[in-house]
Amino acid sequence: xxxxxxxxxxxxxxxxxxxxxxxxxxxxxxxxxxxxxxxxxxxxxxxxxxxxxxxxxxxxxxxxxxxxxxxxxxxxxxxxxxxxxxxxxxxxxxxxxxxxxxxxxxxxxxxxxxxxxxxxxxxxxxxxxxxxxxxxxxxxxxxxxxxxxxxxxxxxxxxxxxxxxxxxxxxxxxxxxxxxxxxxxxxxxxxxxxxxxxxxxxxxxxxxxxxxxxxxxxxxxxxxxx
Numbered sequence: 001x002x003x004x005x006x007x008x009x010x011x012x013x014x015x016x017x018x019x020x021x022x023x024x025x026x027x028x029x030x031x032x033x034x035x036x037x038x039x040x041x042x043x044x045x046x047x048x049x050x051x052x053x054x055x056x057x058x059x060x061x062x063x064x065x066x067x068x069x070x071x072x073x074x075x076x077x078x079x080x081x082x083x084x085x086x087x088x089x090x091x092x093x094x095x096x097x098x099x100x101x102x103x104x105x106x107x108x109x110x111x112x113x114x115x116x117x118x119x120x121x122x123x124x125x126x127x128x129x130x131x132x133x134x135x136x137x138x139x140x141x142x143x144x145x146x147x148x149x150x151x152x153x154x155x156x157x158x159x160x161x162x163x164x165x166x167x168x169x170x171x172x173x174x175x176x177x178x179x180x181x182x183x184x185x186x187x188x189x190x191x192x193x194x195x196x197x198x199x200x201x202x203x204x205x206x207x208x209x210x211x212x213x214x215x216x217x218x219x220x221x222x223x224x225x226x
Contacts, residue, residue, distance in 0.1 A: 032141060036149040043121070050117040051157035057103075057110035058158045058198045062165030064099045065190045070173040073180045107201060114205035118150060122213045133218035146210035147203055154202025155195065162194040 040047045122129070129142060166187065173180075 029144065032144040032148050036145050036152060039125075039145070039149055040152060043124075046117065046121065047153060050114055050121075051153040053110040053113035053117070054154050054157035054198045054202055055161040055164075057106045057201075058161030058194050059165035059168075060106045061103045061197065062162045062190060062194050063169045064103050065193075066166050066169040066187065067099075067173070069183060069186050069190065070169060070180070073182060074173075074177055107197065111201050111205050114150065114153075114202055115208060118146065118206045118209035119212070122146075122209050122216075125213070126216070129213050129216055130218045133216075139214035142214040143210045146206050146213055150202045150206030150210075151199055154199040157202070158195045158198025161198065162191050165194075166191070 132142065
């Protein structure tokens with residue numbers, strides 16, 4: 001049966017309204033960044049605890065890599081000046097492989113710690129997530145909020161961890177050994193790799209919590225007592 005002009009007009013209006021609603025609930029990425037930053041500042045204590053995991057792991061990573069770079073510079077300078085290296089330097093060079101293994105373990109522990117903290121964050125925000133879903137937030141937007149929040153925590157944790165790890169080793173080697181040239185390009189690459197590792201680990205740790213938050217039914221989230 002052919003639809004009447006009034007029915008066709010009504011269907012067209014409904015399609016337009018659905019399109020408007022669809023556009024309204026697909027919020028821009030900038031809004032996800034704003035909400036993620038707001039969540040970090042509101043829960044500053046928990047955010048600091050979460051970021052401290054990646055901070056410690058990255059600080060350890062940078063300290064080991066910077067130590068290797070400094071030892072190489074000391075060896076090269078000693079070779080040029082025909083200075084015999086002491087037993088202590090040789091032992092430190094032999095420890096690099098073991099330290100790298102410890103770095104890997106420390107980063108894995110950081111990964112587990114961040115994931116656990118983000119899961120706890122989901123539990124604390126049941127009502128907030130339910131409210132956003134009732135207002136039309138898509139699952140993808142919920143995921144973006146958690147991933148961006150974790151990325152920001154990973155960035156700041158890695159940034160400060162890199163500075164502390166490098167600063168500690170810089171002071172240690174310049175107090176204990178004579179002045180030696182520093183390969184700043186290599187140090188810069190260490191900093192970049194630390195930031196990348198920290199951010200990637202943080203985002204990986206947030207995937208499961210973000211998925212759990214996105215798949216939470218709105219009605220069930222609003223009924224939960226937290």
